[in-house]
Amino acid sequence: MKPEKRIERLHAKMNSLGKMLPGSISEQWNVCGTPGCACKSKKNPVKHGPYYQLSFSVKGRSSTMFIKKEELAEAQRRIKRYKQFK
Numbered sequence: 001m002k003p004e005k006r007i008e009r010l011h012a013k014m015n016s017l018g019k020m021l022p023g024s025i026s027e028q029w030n031v032c033g034t035p036g037c038a039c040k041s042k043k044n045p046v047k048h049g050p051y052y053q054l055s056f057s058v059k060g061r062s063s064t065m066f067i068k069k070e071e072l073a074e075a076q077r078r079i080k081r082y083k084q085f086k
Helices: 003-017 069-085
Strands: 024-030 048-058 061-067
Touching: 003 069, 024 069, 048 069, 061 069
Parallel strands: none
Antiparallel strands: 024 048, 048 061
């Protein structure tokens, strides 16, 4: 196969992937500072959450951002596309 044709196919394949996100998602749980809150219970603490956090690196610098629960499925799809791209 000619190199030009191979490059053309790779471009088409990359363009068909759609929007991507680098990184990984972790689930976070939190204990607040409010006295008497259920998250501070000695016997059965009920932590706040889950919160979802995307961790990624850009130009060698690590960063994170929170993802809303309703945006989680789309973010996971975009991460999967990024892994396919890599």
